[in-house]
Amino acid sequence: MxxxxxxxxxxxxxxxxxxxxxxxxxxxxxxxxxxxxxxxxxxxxxxxxxxxxxxxxxxxxGHVCVTPQAGVARGYALAARERWLSLGSAAGFGVVPVGTHVVARTATEQRLLGELAAERGPDEVRLLDAAEVRAAVPVRPGPVVGGAHLPLDLLVxxxxxxxxxxxxxxxxxxxxxxxxxxxxxxxxxxxxxxxxxxxxxxxxxxxxxxxxxxxxxxxxxGLRRCRLHMLRVAPARPLGLATPLLTGWSMVRYAAFAACSSAPDVADELAVADPGAAAWDVNLMATPQGGTLILGDTHGRATDAPVFQDEEGFDLLLRLGRDLFDDDLFGRGARVVERWQGTYATAPxxxxxxxxxxxxxxxxxxxxxxxxxxxxxxxxxxxxxxxxxx
Ligand SMILES: Cc1cc2nc3c(=O)[nH]c(=O)nc-3n(C[C@H](O)[C@H](O)[C@H](O)COP(=O)(O)OP(=O)(O)OC[C@H]3O[C@@H](n4cnc5c(N)ncnc54)[C@H](O)[C@@H]3O)c2cc1C
Incomplete structure (x- = not known):
């Protein structure tokens, strides 16, 4: 270390x-x-x-998502993981080694997770059935077919x-x-x-x-700015989520998932099921922070990042959040407590x-x-x- x-x-x-x-x-x-x-x-x-x-x-x-990286990024992520743990303890801020849960809502998504598990092995990808996912993540029962836990990932x-x-x-x-x-x-x-x-x-x-x-x-x-819609939601009841959460939308984004042979099928499936979300280039994910849920995100790329945000992006995230999470967590009584535009660098x-x-x-x-x-x-x-x- x-x-x-x-x-x-x-x-x-x-x-x-x-x-x-x-x-x-x-x-x-x-x-x-x-x-x-x-x-x-x-x-x-x-x-x-x-x-x-x-x-x-x-x-x-605050998601240190190590396992979803590939190539040079994977090397950096593994080195960074050690440094987060060491710096957190030296400087006195929390770095929580809770891993990530990934929820699969179709058989194709679960197949992709199986492919990643075969490549990385059980120390990095532990496949879960629907009941195991529901025990760890407050998602709606309906469409969950399974998922995975990625134990190397951290939360800060x-x-x-x-x-x-x-x-x-x-x-x-x-x-x-x-x-x-x-x-x-x-x-x-x-x-x-x-x-x-x-x-x-x-x-x-x-x-x-x-x-x-x-x-x-x-x-x-070709450096530009990528603008993201972000929300912090105070749930209607205590969260019951201890880890970052990724979905099928994340599988078509992060390099290790995207390299799996089922990735094009997952992308096609998502684009057909929800063309509106695909048009916003959504990565539906969430992290628990201080009893609230950080929920995101959309992506739009331009040279500059004007601060004006289209309400449609927030409406979309809320709709996707309601489809994903339990009613009594995210339905009536849940409150959006913050909205913001995140900006990061992007280059083709x-x-x-x-x-x-x-x-x-x-x-x-x-x-x-x-x-x-x-x-x-x-x-x-x-x-x-x-x-x-x-
Ligand atoms: C909404 C959102 C969600 C994200 N989620 C994740 C995630 O969960 N996991 C993950 O791994 N990554 C995530 N990222 C990406 C991650 O946050 C960034 O890649 C990372 O923070 C970049 O760090 P940085 O130090 O390069 O940039 P910054 O944190 O932007 O810092 C750059 C600093 O340079 C300063 N600066 C610029 N020009 C000058 C100058 N001329 N003189 C002096 N100071 C200057 C700026 O003021 C700024 O403080 C996310 C990004 C966003 C926007």
Whole structure:
């Protein structure tokens, strides 16, 4: 396990031997890079344009969905899993190893889960029958044919985790420059709205705002913003759900499911059964957070992310929620307590952008909605590439 045991606070100025690392962006990727660089003995400064952690890293479900990843993302997710557990215990925020439940509402969806179980084995995918799913998840009895439990997955509270990590890093001696925007990055220096910072290594973790800091690089990969409808619902009775919950809509989205041979059939089935939801590119999923249910999400891609949200997206999520969950949980008496628009970076055909656009300037961007799962692993990899040895 990668240890992040608390060290005696060491102000950046007293870490005489380390290299000067400036990180742009205090989201999970930037904070992950800061934590890792500090652990490796370097002098770290984080530059964040906002006054606190405000980006995607607090807007999400808090679902660290390891098993649904494949390829490079799987490697990052496995590395990130260790880091979440270690950082949660060092910085004092909750990281709950409860796994994920996946509900299958058709035989085709259950067949797909069987294919994934055959590939990954029982340590990663435990198939469930309908009664087992209903015992773990407050879903309507009708259409449930089975499901699976993915024990490797974690649950964090996104509004607590990254802010707690930032506070802990500050206490450990990482310097934070809040309300300070990076205006330009170049070899050896970061020009900010409060002056120039000298750096041996710059890590740009500006997420979708990469298109404002390094527009040519963002344009080269077709970086855009993905906007999501999100709801927090206070249920009518105590939740009875301890894990994140995925559905068939998630099976056609995450790479490990989507690589299964039944994935095209699941996609066709969903598109025929609910063309309205398919048109919104829905991923029906939920996580329990503080006695409430975070429910999402829709996807719409554009260069910018205007704040105006179509009520149709929220109506759709509520309809899908009512179809999925027990009446006495989600029906009369359940209340929407928050609505918001989440925004994350997206780029055609890629999950990550790792680049060194100028010597010593390293870009670390997750270009799809899996940064809570993979971001801490990506951050460590970028430091390795920058020559900041572990
Ligand atoms: C609604 C929603 C649900 C999601 N659900 C999940 C999930 O359950 N599981 C999962 O794995 N992933 C999920 N994701 C994706 C995940 O949240 C993101 O991939 C991840 O948070 C990205 O982290 P980040 O640090 O790159 O970006 P951010 O958290 O957006 O942080 C980037 C920071 O950089 C700062 N910044 C930008 N430009 C500058 C500049 N020039 N100078 C200074 N600061 C700058 C910004 O202010 C911001 O604070 C979800 C995303 C959304 C929006």
């Amino acid at each position: 990668t240890g992040y045991a608390p060290t005696a606070p060491t102000p950046a100025s007293s870490r005489a031997t380390g290299r000067r690392v400036v990180v742009v962006g205090a989201g999970v990727v930037g904070l992950g890079a800061a934590a890792e660089a500090h652990r490796r003995g370097h002098r770290v400064t984080v530059v964040e344009q906002a006054s606190e952690v405000v980006g995607s890293s607090v807007q999400n479900f 509270d996104p509004r607590a985790a990254a802010p707690a990590l930032a506070r802990w890093l500050e206490a450990q001696g990482v310097t934070f420059r809040w309300r300070t925007a990076a205006r330009a990055v170049a070899p050896g220096r970061v020009e900010t709205t409060r002056g120039v910072l000298e750096a041996d290594v710059v890590v740009v973790a500006a997420h979708h705002d990469l298109d404002r800091l390094l527009p040519e690089l963002a344009e080269e990969i 055909g890629r999950e990550f952008l790792v680049a060194e656009p100028a010597p010593g300037v390293h870009v670390a961007t997750v270009t799809t909605g899996i940064g809570m799962t993979t971001g801490l692993g990506l951050a460590a990899d970028v430091l390795d590439r920058a020559g900041l040895a572990a």
